[in-house]
Amino acid sequence: MYTLSSKLRLFSIILVIIGALGLTYGFLSAPKTIEDVKEMAAHDAHGGGHGDAKATSGDHANESHVKEEAHGGDSHYEHTLHQLQNKPWAALYVAAFFFFMIALGVLAFYAIQFASQAGWSPVLFRVMEAITAYLVPGGIILFVILALSGFHVNHLFVWADETKVVGDKLLEGKASWLNGGWFIFRAAFFLGGWMLYRHFAVKYSRKQDEDTTGNKWYKKSFKIAAGFLVFFIYTESMASWDWIMSFDPHWFSTLFGWYVFASLFVSGITTIALITIYLKSKGYMDFVNDSHIHDLAKFMFGVSIFWTYLWFSQFMLIWYSNIPEEVTYFITRIEDYKLPFFGMVVMNFVFPLLVLMNSDYKRINWFVVMAGIIILCGHYVDIFNMVMPATVGESWFIGVTEISAVLLFLGLFLFIVFKALTKAPLLAKGNPYIEESKHFHY
Amino acid sequence: MASKVIHALYTDDDVLMDAVKQVRAEHYHIEEVYTPFPVHGLDKAMGLAPTRLAITAFMYGCVGLTVAITMMNYIMIEDWPQNIGGKPSFSYIENMPAFVPIMFELTVFFAAHLMVITFYMRSKLWPFKEAENPDVRTTDDHFLMEVDASHHDVDTMTSFLSNTGAVEIKVIDKQEDNH
Numbered sequence: 001m002y003t004l005s006s007k008l009r010l011f012s013i014i015l016v017i018i019g020a021l022g023l024t025y026g027f028l029s030a031p032k033t034i035e036d037v038k039e040m041a042a043h044d045a046h047g048g049g050h051g052d053a054k055a056t057s058g059d060h061a062n063e064s065h066v067k068e069e070a071h072g073g074d075s076h077y078e079h080t081l082h083q084l085q086n087k088p089w090a091a092l093y094v095a096a097f098f099f100f101m102i103a104l105g106v107l108a109f110y111a112i113q114f115a116s117q118a119g120w121s122p123v124l125f126r127v128m129e130a131i132t133a134y135l136v137p138g139g140i141i142l143f144v145i146l147a148l149s150g151f152h153v154n155h156l157f158v159w160a161d162e163t164k165v166v167g168d169k170l171l172e173g174k175a176s177w178l179n180g181g182w183f184i185f186r187a188a189f190f191l192g193g194w195m196l197y198r199h200f201a202v203k204y205s206r207k208q209d210e211d212t213t214g215n216k217w218y219k220k221s222f223k224i225a226a227g228f229l230v231f232f233i234y235t236e237s238m239a240s241w242d243w244i245m246s247f248d249p250h251w252f253s254t255l256f257g258w259y260v261f262a263s264l265f266v267s268g269i270t271t272i273a274l275i276t277i278y279l280k281s282k283g284y285m286d287f288v289n290d291s292h293i294h295d296l297a298k299f300m301f302g303v304s305i306f307w308t309y310l311w312f313s314q315f316m317l318i319w320y321s322n323i324p325e326e327v328t329y330f331i332t333r334i335e336d337y338k339l340p341f342f343g344m345v346v347m348n349f350v351f352p353l354l355v356l357m358n359s360d361y362k363r364i365n366w367f368v369v370m371a372g373i374i375i376l377c378g379h380y381v382d383i384f385n386m387v388m389p390a391t392v393g394e395s396w397f398i399g400v401t402e403i404s405a406v407l408l409f410l411g412l413f414l415f416i417v418f419k420a421l422t423k424a425p426l427l428a429k430g431n432p433y434i435e436e437s438k439h440f441h442y
Numbered sequence: 443m444a445s446k447v448i449h450a451l452y453t454d455d456d457v458l459m460d461a462v463k464q465v466r467a468e469h470y471h472i473e474e475v476y477t478p479f480p481v482h483g484l485d486k487a488m489g490l491a492p493t494r495l496a497i498t499a500f501m502y503g504c505v506g507l508t509v510a511i512t513m514m515n516y517i518m519i520e521d522w523p524q525n526i527g528g529k530p531s532f533s534y535i536e537n538m539p540a541f542v543p544i545m546f547e548l549t550v551f552f553a554a555h556l557m558v559i560t561f562y563m564r565s566k567l568w569p570f571k572e573a574e575n576p577d578v579r580t581t582d583d584h585f586l587m588e589v590d591a592s593h594h595d596v597d598t599m600t601s602f603l604s605n606t607g608a609v610e611i612k613v614i615d616k617q618e619d620n621h
Contacts, residue, residue, distance in 0.1 A: 316539045320527055359496065441483075 015411025022404020026088035083395040095405035100138040105268020114225035133420035209430035247390035262307035297362035347378030450608035461606035476580040506552025
């Protein structure tokens with residue numbers, strides 16, 4: 001049995017507190033009126049380093065000043081005001097979604113292990129089950145944020161603002177799908193379905209440990225895993241339209257669901273590898289050998305390539321056809337988000353490609369940890385790129401607010417996952433493939 | 443010089459694997475093992491050096507990538523620039539996304555084909571080559587281990603091999619240059 005060390009408990013609580021304080025600061029320091037924005041802009045013009053509102057580069061600052069003059073009047077300031085008011089909300093949303101999607105990715109990976117009757121992975125099942133424990137609290141938090149956004153308490157979704165929908169042909173056409181009530185009903189349905197599978201999957205897995213006769217519980221696990229995967233691939237796709245693609249409701253991409261899936265899948269697998277290596281280093285999982293780490297690293301490598309394939313497929317077709325209403329999505333990202341947009345391709349593709357290509361490197365734990373941390377950061381930036389351009393536009397910055405939001409959810413994630421690890425033995429000893437898994441070698 | 447080898451036949455890959463380990467533990471020299479299908483872990487048990495085919499694959503991939511870039515740059519940029527979809531092709535880097543599929547395909551094409559050819563050459567395989575299997579049953583359901591017996595007592599070796607689970611043991615005198 002794993003016991004949660006007081007150090008780790010304290011560490012995660014500190015992360016939550018620091019994150020909550022930083023995020024509160026982010027909300028409080030957001031400008032209230034146009035006058036506040038003007039004052040901030042004046043500060044910047046005088047070279048004062050004003051944390052969050054500061055532009056990211058010299059070029060950028062100049063560019064926004066040029067625009068300011070061109071716009072004239074208060075309309076520009078009002079625009080910036082809305083962006084800056086959105087900023088803490090968007091930071092909260094990105095972090096909440098990022099950690100939720102890790103748990104969801106692990107849940108899908110876990111179900112695939114059962115549906116495919118994999119023999120190599122049962123020694124990792126308890127780690128996967130613990131990570132999916134975050135699905136419930138993380139999902140509830142995400143649901144609350146979605147409800148607040150869907151009913152226009154904040155301005156994250158433009159379609160939630162009725163004054164914006166009126167007169168906009170595309171938004172009027174989509175209003176029967178994109179409206180607060182139906183949106184939140186769908187979210188509840190998706191989240192409820194996933195949590196339901198999680199509940200029974202873990203229950204059956206624990207029962208199988210106690211009573212292995214006839215593998216009765218294992219067979220049930222297999223059946224619900226197969227059913228869940230069908231449910232998942234539809235609902236995950238729709239959830240990614242609702243929760244991410246609808247930030248840009250005038251734009252759509254038909255492979256968006258797959259793209260988000262690749263992101264959440266690789267983040268989930270990476271987290272399994274990181275937590276397994278951590279537990280192994282603490283002497284808890286002696287039954288996990290190098291070959292298990294090797295296989296996880298292969299998945300990290302493979303799914304990273306898969307993510308790149310989808311990212312590029314989406315990008316190239318839109319770039320090549322150059323249709324104004326489509327290409328605007330990438331023009332915003334390349335003009336205002338050049339560094340995160342191309343930086344994420346380096347972090348999510350070039351880096352894992354070079355570091356994890358060699359077979360021997362996949363067995364070196366610190367190599368896998370290093371690659372894993374870069375991959376996780378890269379996929380945070382990926383979500384950032386999906387959400388920020390439509391919510392905060394050119395006023396983006398990764399500063400106190402964004403980092404605090406990540407720390408808050410990281411602390412919560414660590415606390416819940418490691419707490420869940422203490423609930424059951426680390427080896428799913430009743431699983432019929434457990435012996436094969438223990439002797440797995442590449 | 444005539445050398446003497448023993449052919450020991452097995453009917454199960456697990457038995458064969460154990461036998462290979464025992465033979466190596468006794469410090470007999472295994473010349474070759476003929477199997478009807480790849481046996482997982484046999485190369486490690488026989489103590490063969492790890493393959494360097496992966497390194498050649500990486501190098502061939504780099505060659506393919508270079509060929510693709512050079513070729514597309516010559517065809518689409520230098521020799522006959524065309525305006526496709528409002529994108530004048532006067533710069534390779536600005537048109538790069540359009541060339542990525544070709545760069546990818548040629549990388550894979552070169553790596554795959556040249557790696558297969560390298561594998562054939564390294565294994566001394568070519569069209570119309572006479573099979574080297576000493577026994578046709580190794581293409582069906584038997585596993586054959588060829589052990590060097592030149593400097594050992596044949597009787598001891600025979601009894602030792604039959605203890606490892608061999609179903610048939612043959613002593614062969616072969617010329618050095620008969621294959």
